[in-house]
Amino acid sequence: MMIARGLLQVGAHVIISSRKADMCAEAQRLLSEFGDVRAIPADPSRYDECQRLADLVKADSERLDVLVNNAAAMWREPLETFPVEAWDAVIDLDLKSPFWLVQALLPALRAAGTADDPARVTNIGSIAAIHVAESPNYSYAGSKAALHQLTRVLARELGPQHVTVNAVAPGPFPSQMMASTLDAIGDTIAAKAPLRRLGRDDDMAGVAVFLASRAGSYLTGTIIPIDGGIATTASGTWATRAFPVTTLGACRV
Secondary structure (H helix, E strand, O other): OOHHHHHOOOOOOOOOOOOOHHHHHHHHHHHHHOOOOOOOOOOOHHHHHHHHHHHHHHOOOOOOOOEEEEEEEEEEEHHOOHHHHHHHHHHHHHHHHHHHHHHHHHHHHHHOOOOOOOEEEEEEOOOHHHHOOOOOHHHHHHHHHHHHHHHHHHHHHHHHHHHEEEEEEEEEOOOOOOOHHHHHHHHHHHOOOOOOOOOOOOHHHHHHHHOOHHHOOOOOOEEEEOOOOOOOOOOOOOOOOOOOOOEEEEOOO
């Protein structure tokens, strides 16, 4: 929602997607006041659904200027009981899905990109791939670290094809995924951050718009932390042992 609203506000035509049709419809309703937005329900953790989504996007237009891979899942559980499905669910959505969508939408990205104004891919990584938090997020941290490296690999390959590939690594922002953490220790996280606050919607939107704009056209293979300095200046961890481990399980958005 943060990124979609930011792109709409600068005049982009935006297509959003989510696994749940009702969430898609509600997001489209909320975003429609900011511009031209279309919603396509799809489950990006499945290869066939990524192909279907890409086909519908390409039916809308042969060109795709910007692809933002924002879907994610997190699973928190202690090491001793961390289940097999916690790897499969998270890796499928957080790592495989961005690759599948780039693969399926590459013809449209190539059609949009030029040497002076490349098409853009922005992957949403995490500071969990930059520093080590104390929360038991093994598959999430691993998948996001892999996504950061996949971003670099794709950037090298797609640069000559006039497509840039960058990643944004958010810190703590108010979101569905972070809700339980911020409810429990949000004030503590903010107090320990160098900038003494959590992220805001316009912080995330601003970086996404920058990457999509002329100013971001000569950047590729970069990982940009948006974390108020939490990971980039860390001497320890931003999560404390007061982490609410009673709220275990998966969170998908």
